[in-house]
Amino acid sequence: MYASYIPCVLNVCNCFPYYFECNLAMHLQTMAGPILLAINPFKDVSVSGSDVITAYREKILDSPHVYAVADAAYNDMMRDGVNQSIIISGESGGGKSVTAKLAIEYLVEAGGGNSDIAGKILQSGCILEAFGNAKTSRNKNSSRFGKLIDIHYNIKGIIQGAYVHTLLLEKSRISQLNRSERSYHVFYQMCAGATSDMRDKLNLRIATEYKYLNKSGCLKIHEVDDAQNFKKLMEALGALGISHEDQERIFKLLAAILWLGNISFEVTDLENHVTVMTDEASRSAARLMGCKVKDLSVALCTNKNQSASDDMVQISTLQQAIDTRDALAKFVYTSLFSWLVEAINRSLKGNKEHTTRSISILDMYGFESVQKNSLEQMLINYADERLHQHFVRHLFKLEQEEYESEGIDWKKVEFVDNQGCLNLFEKKTTGLISILDEVSNTSEATDLTFANKIKQHLSSTLQFNNEKAAFKVRHYAGDVQYETTGFIEKNRDTLQPDNIVFLSSCCKNFLTSESDVSDTDKQSVGTKFKDQLFKLIQRLEGSKPHFIQCIRPNAKQLHGMYEKDIVLQQLTCSGIFETVKMSKSRYPKRMTHQEFSSRFSCLLPENSRCHDPLSVSVAILQQYYIQPETYQLGFTKIYLRAEPISVLEKFRQQVMEGTYKVQNNCHRGRVRDFRELMSSAVTLQSFVRGENTRKRRNVVRKPSDQVAPRSLDHLKAVVHIQSVTRGWLARGHYSHLCRWKMSAPDTSKTGRKSYSKVTPEDLPVLHSNVEELKKLVKKLEVSLTQKEHENNELKEQVRQFEARWSEQEVKMKSVEETWQRQMSSLQKSLAAAKKTLTADESRDEISGTQNPDVVDRLSKEFEQKRQNFDDDARAIIGTKSGHMSYSKQIEEFKRIKDRFEMWKKEYKHQLRETRSKIVKGVNGEGASDKRGKQSWWGKLSKRRQ
Structure with missing residues (x-):
């Protein structure tokens, strides 16, 4: 997208054509003072997308563009915390809808932390465009309703939700079309893109078969794919959470509207009374609306x-x-449109609790003048007049009034004020809308009555055409003649109560309730539109405006064709040249004295700052040599041009960066100290946990010292018992055999075996002896098994005790090494102290201090204690040779350790006392000597810790 700046010229008529021919063909978007001019190329040549948005967010691109305006609005909202608005105006065909879409894309991307809401906002535009836009003679995608979208953000600039406000949908387009125009896009999209299943359910035909669509002779738009757009519409409906059942009802009502237009009537008598013809149209309309043909x-x-x-x-x-x-x-279509807007707002509701600010994008009707202008065109042009007054008020009236009230030296810029035209519409009793309401409330009034009424009251301000019962209004954008035919009926917009009940029973999910309808019937279309417009403008007044003026380059809607007269007329009527002239001498940046001093007081030295905001502001301007012609001081505000504020912002940025660096360094130092503190705490915690563990180990170790010897004696006792038992059994068995031999008869003489002489009385005795022996053997086997099990358990305990002994021996060695390191650290600290004091010895002797003597005494004490603990360490090492029992080793080590800790605390205390004495002794010395000693003691203390 190319861009440039319109030069500030005084002779517009002579200079503009040359500029137009040379530059405007390439520069589609340009700045005219604070206003962005966007020319409709009638072709998709815009530079847009995520990459371009990122480039504007990161200030890689700064050329005039819709994204730049949106970025300025977003940054102002984040910096000042004030609601913003982007107001897009221009004639019909200027490209306002596309411009609004680009602005919304940027704002959604900038605050896209909540991707769900952001995606829904973009998808809602597709739905509103399908149901609210149509092709006209001047624009193939003309918005036929007013739209204000509020995008809500939290304090961090992340999207929280959105809300859509709508204004006066042009309902007459449903049944009445001018030549070469179309009804709303959704009808053609449905006829072209509906699936076969949907066509069967809706009995849907092609667009040429519906009278509401084919009467204008225009069914397609060049380079527009209605079927593809219908797929996008279905995706958007699903993305916003509209259920499948509701979608079916929506398309049923749309098809019912088309079939209603095909219903024909049959005259039944000479008085021209009619009845509905029972044909495909009436049956389809009744079925889709959910009623009987008779009721319809x-x-x-x-x-x-x-x-x-x-x-x-x-x-x-x-x-x-x-x-x-x-x-x-x-009525069915407008009710359906209202239901869709409410469904969109429910889906975009988001989290209102965290919403703190918003940006509003206004896409209104453009100025319109067609062959036959009726009530719709009059209300559209009235809304355009009100919007232009908002533009004039903020860019001319309020600013110049503020300059005068603040005492600013200012040459007033003349501009065209359209307040008189607004009064023509809005006066309470003699305004066009008031007169129209008065006539509409009279049951016997006609359009001619309205024409005569306005001629009676407004003959001095309006031109009348008696032949067509028409009147001409001079708008800021040109003269428009309105024909009064149909004004009264359209303004009343009445529907029979029975028909309202009938429709509510058929389509109650989408239609307004009877009570709501009765309330709206109390207001005419004109009065209702004026009230809605006032509320919308009031909402815009509570925000900071950013203006975009869309330009229609030619009347034929062709790309690359520029009609100078048409463009020049638009620029002249919209006040662009007065805006450029005023921007040459205006002060775009204004701040109160307090705001200016608070923002830029960091540029002054601290000793030159005062409490008076005005004095601080003047001092800042003088400090940086701001030229007097680039600023003015008002009674409460300071006004600056763009150059000085950019210079001050640049210096402020440098100061803030330096401050950030200092803060960052301090932060890093604090982080480093914190990490050292945490490391020390972890070390201390580790030592405490180790000490507690060793104490618990000592409690377990004491009974274990007695288990090992006792288990060995037990083992020997068990073996001895087993040996004695086996001997006793063997002797008993041997005695029993001897007795048996002695009692046996001599069989050597007879040659017969001895058992032949055994008597029956001896058999029971032998059996009893055998049984006793078996029982004894079983008992001994059980006892032996039990003793073997106990023996294995004792062996396992001995193995565990040996393993514990090895672990304790390793831990003992580790403790010895730790103690040796602590002793070595103290030696190094003392050596460093000696080395540091050697350099200051001469200075200390002159000042009468005794620092070396004190340190020598501490050094001797340290050497003596070190020798004592070395002896104790050798005694500990001797425990490995078994000079003392294990329990005594532990007690000895604990006693030495406690003594070492006590001495270390006493030694530290002596070091502190010595330091305080030395510090007191050098209080009278120079600052450099004092810092040197403090540095020495700081180093000594740090090493000691």
């Missing part, structure tokens, strides 16, 4: 005479039935 026919062909006392039902004439049919279709 009653709703279309009858009406109650409200003037009668007994609610007499009358048969409608042909024109009345057609009007009722069209009114039903328009």
Whole structure:
């Protein structure tokens, strides 16, 4: 996207054509003072996307662009905490919808921490465009409703939600189309992109078969794929959480509206009374709306005479039935559109509790003048007038009034004020809207009555055409003639109560309730539109505005074609040249004295700062040689041009970077100290845990010292018992055999075996002896098994005791090494102290201090204690040779350790006392000597720790 700046010229008519021919063909977006001018190229040539957004966010690109305006709004919101607004204006066909879409893309990307909400905001635009945009004679994608989107952010600039405000959907487009125009996009998209299953359910045909769509002769838009856009619409509906059932109901109502337009009526008598023809159109419309054909026919062909006392039902004439049919279709579509907006807002609600600020994007109707201008065009142009007044108020009126009230030396810039045209619409009794309401409330009034009424009250400000019953209004963008035909009926926008009940029973999920309808009926279309417009402008007044003016380069909507007269007329009417002239001498940056001094007081030395904000502001400007012609001091504010504020911001940035570096270094120092403290704490905790563990080990170790010898004696005793038992059994068995031999008879003479002489009385005795021997053997086997099990357990205990002994021996060695390191550290600390004092010895002798003597005494004491602990260490090492029992070793080591800790504390205490004496002794010396001793004692103390 190319960009440039419009030069500030005084002779616009002479200089602009040359600039236009040379530059405007390439420069599609440019700045005119504080306003961005965006020319519609009628082709997708915009530089956009995530990469370009990132480039503007990181200030890689700074050329005029919609993204730059959105970035300025976002940064102002984050810096000042004030709500912002981006107001996009221009004629119909200027590209406002695309510009608004680009601004929303940037703001969503900038605050896209909540990707779900951000994606829904982008998808909501697709739905609103399908249901609210249509092709007109001047624009193939014209917004037929006003739209204000509030994007909500939290304090960190992350999107929290959004809300969509809408204004006056053009409902007449449902049933009435001008030549070469289309109805709303969604109808054509549905007819082109619906699936076969959807077509069967809706009895859907192609667009040419529907009277509401084919009467204008325009069914397709060049280079627009309606079927593809329908797929995008379905995706968007699903992304916003609209259920499949609701989607089916939406498309049923859309198809019902198309079939309503195809319903025909049959005249039944000479009075032109009609009834609905029972054909495919009436059956399809009734089925899709969820009612019977008979009920639909009653709703279309009858009406109650409200003037009668007994609610007499009358048969409608042909024109009345057609009007009722069209009114039903328009009512269904507008109710469906309102339901969709509410569904979008429910989906975009987000988290309101954390919302602190917002940015609003306004995409309004453009100025419009067609062949036959009716009530819709008048309200659209009235809204454009109100929006232009907001522009004039902020860029001309408020600024120049502020300069005057603040006492600023200022040459007033003349501009065209459209307040008179607004008064023509808004005056309470004699304004166009008030007169229209007054006439509409009269039941017998006609369009001619309205024409005569405004001619009576506004003859001095309006031009009238009696032949067409029309009047001409001079708008800021040009003269427009409005024909009063249909004004009264459109302003009333009435629907029979019976028809409202009928529609509510059929489509209650999407239509307004009866109570809501009755409330809205109390207001006419014009009054309701004026109230909505006031609320919208009031919301914009509470924000800081950023303006974008969209330019239509030619009337034929062709790319690369620029009609100078059309562009020049738009620039002139919108006040661009007055804005450029004013921006040449205006002060775009203004701050109160307090705000200026608070922001830039860091640029002054601390000793030159004072409490008066005005004095601080003047001192800052003088300190940095700001030229007087680039700023002015008001009574409460200071006004600056762009150059000095950029210089001051640059110096402030340098100071802040230096401050950040100092803070960062201090922070790193604190982090380093904290880490050292944590390391010391971890070391101390480790030592305490080790000490507690050793104490618990000592408690367990004492009984273990007695287990080993006792288990060995036990083992010997068991072996001895087993030996004695085996001997006793063997002797008993031997005695029993001897007795048996002595009692046996002599068989050597007879030659017969001895058992032949055994008597029956001896058999029981032998059996009893055998049984006793078996029992004794079993008992001894059980006892032997038990003793072997006990023996194995004792062996396992002996092995465990040996392993513990080895572990304790290793730990003992580690403790000895730790103690030796501590002794070595103390030696090094003392040596460092001696070395440091040697350099200061002469100076200390002159000052009368006794620092070396004190340190020598401490050194001797240290050497003596070191020798004592060395002896104790050798005694500990001797425990490895078994000079004393294990329990005595532990007690001896603990006693030596406690003595060492006590001496170390006493030695530290002596060092502190000595240090304080030395410090007191040198209080009268110079600052350099004092810092030297403090450094020495700091080093000694650090090494000692």
